[in-house]
Amino acid sequence: MKHEITLTINGQSVTAEVDSRLLLVHFIRENLDLTGTHIGCDTSNCGACTILLNGKSVKSCTYLAVRADGAEITTIEGIAAEGTNHPIQQGFHDQHGLHCGFCTPGMIMRSIDLLNNNPNPTEEEIRWGISGNLCRCTGYNNIVKSIRQAAEEMQKEKETTV
């Protein structure tokens, strides 16, 4: 059965007709060609498909596209202006928080939500905060450092804007 859905993705409104069973991750990757959102497990364990849905991190591999009708979605492609880095992207670059890059978009999207809720997390809070996202390459030390750097950077930005 087909359904018409309308949602906002990275600031742009999109209307599409989708099957009831179409997963949000496939809608994003295949219908919208936003391939930065990845699929790693199909069971909500690895978090490679993490996006922001109405500001909250969501694993799009176990979320139906129809359920996202009316939602505001942000993917990795939409967090910084072309050619610039979000502080979390910069943190991952500076602290060598990525190797193969496959988990990276999901890890970054999750970190945005984490820092929104806890702008100054401890190492342990970061580790628990990203424990729904698997990375097989980095051993996580540098991901933790990347997120710490971003937290400090975003705190500074906040202070200067206030």
Next chain:
Amino acid sequence: MFKCKTSAEVGGMGHSVKRKEDARFLHGKGNYVDDVKLPGMLTMVMVRSPYAYAKIKSINKEKALAIPGVLAVITGEDLAQYNLHWMPTLLSDTQMVLPTDTVMHQAQEVCAVIATDRYIAVDGAEAVDVQYEPMDPIVDPFKALDKDAPLLRPDKEDQKDNQIYHWERGDRAKTDEVIANADVVVKERIHLPRIHVASIETCGCVASYDKDTEKLVVYLTTQAPHAIRTVVALVAGHVGLSEEKIRIISPDIGGGFGGKVPVYPAYVVAIAATFLIGKPVKWIEDRSENLVNGFARDYHMDCELAATKDGKIQAFKVSTLADHGYTDSSANPSKYPTGMFSICTGSYDYEHAFAELDAVYTNKAPGGVAYRCSFRVTEAVHAIERMVDKLAAKIGKDPALLRLENFIKKEQFPYSSPLGWSYDSGDYEATLKKAMDMLGYDDYKKEQAQKRKEGKLMGIGISTFTEVVGAGPSKDFDILGIAMFDSAEIRVHPTGKALARFGTKSQGQGHETTYAQILAEELGIPYTDIEIDEGDTDTAPYGLGTYASRSTPTAGAAAAIAARKLRDKGKKIAAYLLEVSEEDIEWEVGKYFVKGAPEKSKTIQEVVFAAYTNIPPGMEPGFEATHYYDPPNLTFPNGAYICVVEVEKETGAIDVKRFVAIDDCGNIINPMIVEGQVHGGLTQGIAPAMYEGIEYDDEGNVLNGTFMDYLVPTAVESPHWETGHTITPSPHHPLGAKGVAESPTVGAPPAIANAIIDALAPLGIEHLDIPITPAKVWEAIQAHS
């Protein structure tokens, strides 16, 4: 320590420059196989066997083909018409592409459904009606050689039982004699279970055949694109696929770790499908398909270590039963069916050793693929490092002291090991002492003594390992007959910027940065001015790919030598431009100058420009070089790892308090990247030590085939790693480098196992097989109290 020869701007060896490849990954612009979308592309889904061992009575395609959008169902019978239903494994065993009569393991590919979209393909796969006649599988490898065991591979003419091969090395009689007469002998059966690489990107391909150009392009999750091209040409040559018409493109790879070396059946089916249908066909494995085809390790090792009463090691013997599943798909060099397992004598100086191994068939997925170690080094290191600890416990000697007393000394290199390797370099004593200092070993020993008095369980575990990596030399090492060398091709453009291509393929190791740094070191051209390209067989020079820590030892060396060829050419050009003889020209990073007159000089960029604009008479124009590097020996990275754990008696919970890793990987190209590789490898070391292991029931069903129950460590399970280095440059590598990425995966599991077992020692527990889970610890505690 290593001193940088170049400025930070040039960014040669030793600089922790930020990675050049990061931007596309950070912005979601990486190009992985599943991101490839071609016009008219179809999707393929595999139908897989629910049984571990069964006759196929029938396959009915009708209902599947009736679904709108399902275009084809391909079976083994269909492939048999083209003689494509079997293929060789990388170790010259044979593997079904699709079965015609029997399935040999759970989740084996039975047939393929091709459809216009992945949802329809899945519908089609569910609609295919396969009738099976289940048979009793062999799951326990120790039963595979029973007289009444069914013969699993009657398809192989000479196969009279389920033994694949027997292998041995060393002097059995002498080793037995020394063991029989020794003061102390410790024995243990050690099992390293099947585990899976579990890269976050699974495997997949997009195969596209153009009937007009007769060209086959395959985007493939492969660590070895050239080897795959040759294999495809050899396997499918008879249907008209010729090697110059095959192009393998390995785009961005989401982690490899050995899992992307083999040729999987679905790759071949996708190629057959595009060949027959004439449209691109995509196949992407799902996570469960990926895990259930788990394959690495699976060695049962009976070990004996003999020593004098004060702990001087005299002999080591290991007899192994290897479970290879239904086919030996080891990616080992052909003369080394057990890979580099004979490195099992370890970092210690003694004369006598004997290793033997029997490999058997069982009803499991193809076994033996190397997982982040240079062909069976993990098994070898686990065996010796557990046994050395067991010896220390038996004679009541500090395991650090026992190791220090038995180490090969630095002046003994090159060292001939009892099983035939020539260790190139190392300073094991300095490495262990550095690890002990960094940890504060003596303080922890005191703390442990105090805790034991209080009845608490605290353990300290050491592993001092030696690896053997970087295959060739090609006279000894090959894959399906293809010699194991690797290559670099450098093109320096007239404006002094460069493009370099390699026969290897990064899967996250950072080649685009580190190879550029090697060239920056050798040519003085800033690393930011050098583009690195790999993975496309139509453009890259031939090489055997990236696995077994071989990229730096082989392709990295090729880069250095190709660059030195260019430097020699540049010297001639500089002499011409400066109007002096070649002998009067000297080189320092980035420029040539006249001996004794340093003000008379030409930069590398000026020299390169002249190679295109002002060519010395008689000289071949251009500034390009290629080198195929065949190493004279392997390299022998080594390290000392120490782990401190506390175990809760009531629950069996294990808390890793500290983990210190000191690695000697020779000279370091990029310290930041090396540290990152070590961190990642350590987490892949704690994984099998405490969490991972593919479990089977008696029927051959995999019990943990998803990430819900196959426990890849998260950031919470992964400890805060502490790392450091000693450096003994490899004497035969042009850069003094050794390779690093696999050391931590090899070295960490025994350090963790030794620590946990040390914690449990006061209860009388002498050994536990990995993964050492809280449940296993709890059971052991119950059994010993």
